[in-house]
Amino acid sequence: EVQVVESGGGSVQPGGSLRVSCAVSGFIFSSYEMNWVRQAPGKGLVWVSYISYSGSTKYYADSVKGRFAISRDNAKNSLYLQMNSLRADDTGVYYCARGCSSDSCDVYWGQGTLVTVSS
């Protein structure tokens, strides 16, 4: 059974930092691209960042470029998002989402972790 479990969310002051993690099981992690997607309260889904199978290629939404860093540890079946210089508009639920393999894009979502940026 595929499992995707985020952790590390919480409350932080503007300008602060936070690292969220995603632990996966039930599939070959190193065979899948991975993404972080966030959802502000009452709003829609917004893609944040992408990482390739090996971690050699990374992409970021313009709104987080230079502040967020995505990484993965294939030996630990884990995905990470380091978030620095956090702003109030970074508040929301952060979802870890499995992307594409070489065969298909059978997306799978985690349950999300809430990040609140407030003074």
Place this chain on the structure above:
Amino acid sequence: QSVLTQPPSVSAAPGQRVAISCSGTSSNVGDNYVSWHQQLPGAAPKVLIYDNYKRLPGIPDRISGSKSGTSATLAITGLQTGDDAVYYCGAWDNNLNGWVFGGGTKLTVL
């Protein structure tokens, strides 16, 4: 303003059929797989359709997806009250190098 365009809301009676459209461009829907995601109130998104028309195990065949050119459609037949949710389409965008979504369509089963 979302990159992919969906109607904000649709409604239909139980047992009826509804179709939700998703319009994009040649850099996203036109050139990449489309996925459809259901989000129930207070829950995480759940994939209904991937690779334009494929269903994950457990998704009933009354839910279907299709794509033509730069548009995609999610169709749900035999509507049930449990289908009351927000539905999002998504696709990779080659110009933005990112995953883009529609703004979401609120399905109300009357």
